[in-house]
Amino acid sequence: MSFxxxxxxxxxxxxxxxxxxxxxxxxxxxxxxxxxxxxLTKADxxxxxxxxxxxxPQVAWPFGAFKLIAVWxxxxxxxxxxxxxxxxxxxxxxxSP
Amino acid sequence: xxxxxxxxxxxxxVLAMVALGLIRILRGPAAADRMMAAQLLGAGGIxxxxxxGVATEADAAIDVALVLALLAAFASVAFVQGxxxxxxxxxKETHRS
Numbered sequence: 001m002s003f004x005x006x007x008x009x010x011x012x013x014x015x016x017x018x019x020x021x022x023x024x025x026x027x028x029x030x031x032x033x034x035x036x037x038x039x040l041t042k043a044d045x046x047x048x049x050x051x052x053x054x055x056x057p058q059v060a061w062p063f064g065a066f067k068l069i070a071v072w073x074x075x076x077x078x079x080x081x082x083x084x085x086x087x088x089x090x091x092x093x094x095x096s097p
Numbered sequence: 098x099x100x101x102x103x104x105x106x107x108x109x110x111v112l113a114m115v116a117l118g119l120i121r122i123l124r125g126p127a128a129a130d131r132m133m134a135a136q137l138l139g140a141g142g143i144x145x146x147x148x149x150g151v152a153t154e155a156d157a158a159i160d161v162a163l164v165l166a167l168l169a170a171f172a173s174v175a176f177v178q179g180x181x182x183x184x185x186x187x188x189k190e191t192h193r194s
Contacts, residue, residue: 006100013148017107017114020141024118027137033129036121040133044140051107051144055151058100064156068147071163075143078170082136085177090129
């Protein structure tokens with residue numbers, strides 16, 4: 001049972017790391033701000049989400065897991081808010097540096 | 098306990114990806130692009146802290162990740178607020194769609 005859970009953790013955490021790889025490559029290679037934002041949100045939501053899901057079997061059941069889920073929800077709310085604001089800033093010609 | 102070693106390796110990988118993404122801060126071109134790299138740093142930092150916290154059984158690292166999630170959101174919101182304030186008054190806030 002513990003072996004199966006460890007296998008699940010390895011799979012989900014690896015998938016999360018892959019999305020961080022994809023997000024970084026997209027941020028570096030995509031041509032304009034909106035496509036870069038698209039790549040960034042993949043890393044934010046899927047990367048962090050899969051890593052949190054993978055870590056869930058490794059922590060103490062109720063409170064450790066709830067705290068991890070709280071971190072994930074916090075990151076998710078932040079990512080959604082920020083990506084809306086950032087997309088508006090990029091659309092309006094970009095703020096002056 | 099080899100799952101901890103695996104989690105540490107993934108934490109290092111995620112941090113390497115985020116560091117690679119920081120090249121976008123050098124290249125720009127718009128300030129929004131630079132802020133996206135900082136946002137990726139926030140998400141990657143949260144993921145790495147969670148991985149480290151679970152791998153080394155340091156519960157405090159998960160609290161730090163929660164605080165980082167909060168601060169990364171505030172940093173980006175402050176950026177968008179500050180960037181859109183100076184030259185145009187809020188009365189001509191338009192939604193061209």
